[in-house]
Amino acid sequence: PPAALLEKGELRRWLEYVDLGYLADGRDPLTFEADWQSVLSLGEQQRLGILRLFYHRPKFAVLDECTSAVTGEVERRLFDLCERLQISCITIAHRPALKKYHQRMLVLTGRPADDDGGFHISQLTSAPLPLRPRDEDVCVHSVISSYLSSRSIKLHKSNSFTNGLYARRDKILAEPSAASG
Numbered sequence: 001p002p003a004a005l006l007e008k009g010e011l012r013r014w015l016e017y018v019d020l021g022y023l024a025d026g027r028d029p030l031t032f033e034a035d036w037q038s039v040l041s042l043g044e045q046q047r048l049g050i051l052r053l054f055y056h057r058p059k060f061a062v063l064d065e066c067t068s069a070v071t072g073e074v075e076r077r078l079f080d081l082c083e084r085l086q087i088s089c090i091t092i093a094h095r096p097a098l099k100k101y102h103q104r105m106l107v108l109t110g111r112p113a114d115d116d117g118g119f120h121i122s123q124l125t126s127a128p129l130p131l132r133p134r135d136e137d138v139c140v141h142s143v144i145s146s147y148l149s150s151r152s153i154k155l156h157k158s159n160s161f162t163n164g165l166y167a168r169r170d171k172i173l174a175e176p177s178a179a180s181g
Contacts, residue, residue, distance in 0.1 A: 014055060017144050018074065020045040042069040050078050053087065057140060060088040063084045067098070082165070084143050099124050 006014075012024035023044075039124055040048065046069050053061055064121070067075040079101035082089050099105060105122045112118035 011059060014051055017054060017148070018051045018077075020044060020047055020051070022056070043071075047074060052075070053078075054081060054085065054140060054144065057085055058087060059134065060090060062090045062092070064092040065094070066091070067093075068095075077151075081144060081147055085138065085140060095176050 008024055012021050015021045016024050033063060037045070046066060050070075053063075067078060070078075075098075079089065081099075089102070091102060101122055105124055106119060107122065108119050109116070110118060
């Protein structure tokens with residue numbers, strides 16, 4: 001459903017999956033408009049993108065440098081949950097650490113005149129198992145909650161740190177150039 005149809009509590013639940021629950025506090029988060037690119041850090045923007053992926057649950061996603069500004073824990077959460085939610089990931093990245101989340105790697109050599117046509121595909125040994133047929137009836141909340149519980153990940157509650165971040169965000173949003181019309 002469109003975000004405008006979500007209740008504030010439901011929005012918070014989704015945001016907490018990527019440690020952004022504090023964004024549901026303060027001004028009405030469902031209707032407030034702002035230049036979010038200047039309000040949110042790159043890591044917050046990437047976590048919001050990850051959340052959108054979980055929320056929409058596409059059959060596949062093309063992810064371009066999607067975890068460069070998030071913690072290793074959030075990165076692991078992204079790829080583990082994509083596997084559990086049966087979202088196939090095509091990832092564009094420069095970091096070898098992401099290989100462990102994929103089955104194959106396409107390497108573009110930039111030399112199309114070579115015998116291999118300028119690319120080769122490698123099978124990755126530590127890759128996850130191939131996906132089973134997609135179950136459209138999977139309850140996303142159940143899958144995510146079960147995963148977070150199994151990894152002993154506690155959803156963040158507001159504290160002085162997040163309250164400070166929220167105060168900083170509110171200060172930025174109060175500036176006339178931050179709001180969009």
